[in-house]
Amino acid sequence: MRGAVLAIALELRSESEHRLGNESNALRDAEMSLAITQRIQGSRPHSLLTGQSWLQLARLKREGDVAGSREAAQNTVAHLSDMLGDEHRDTQSARKLAVR
Numbered sequence: 001m002r003g004a005v006l007a008i009a010l011e012l013r014s015e016s017e018h019r020l021g022n023e024s025n026a027l028r029d030a031e032m033s034l035a036i037t038q039r040i041q042g043s044r045p046h047s048l049l050t051g052q053s054w055l056q057l058a059r060l061k062r063e064g065d066v067a068g069s070r071e072a073a074q075n076t077v078a079h080l081s082d083m084l085g086d087e088h089r090d091t092q093s094a095r096k097l098a099v100r
Helices: 002-019 021-040 046-063 068-083 089-098
Strands: none
Touching: 002 021, 002 046, 021 046, 046 068, 046 089, 068 089
């Protein structure tokens, strides 16, 4: 459980760093969050936490790394459509990022 809390905290800090204009710190925290959530996910095919981490990366990369954003968004869709459904706002947001 501590790993999940840490991953969520890193994702939140990533968002804060992004809002402050500290893009490298934001990206680092998002990548660390993703690594933790993937480790927690283990062999399960999809995970809400992993999907949320991918979404944060997709949002952060949309300006400077369009291909990376698209790839992260596609990973997000795979996780969140299964965990939250196709109509959820985060799944819809990821779908939009995946086609940019």
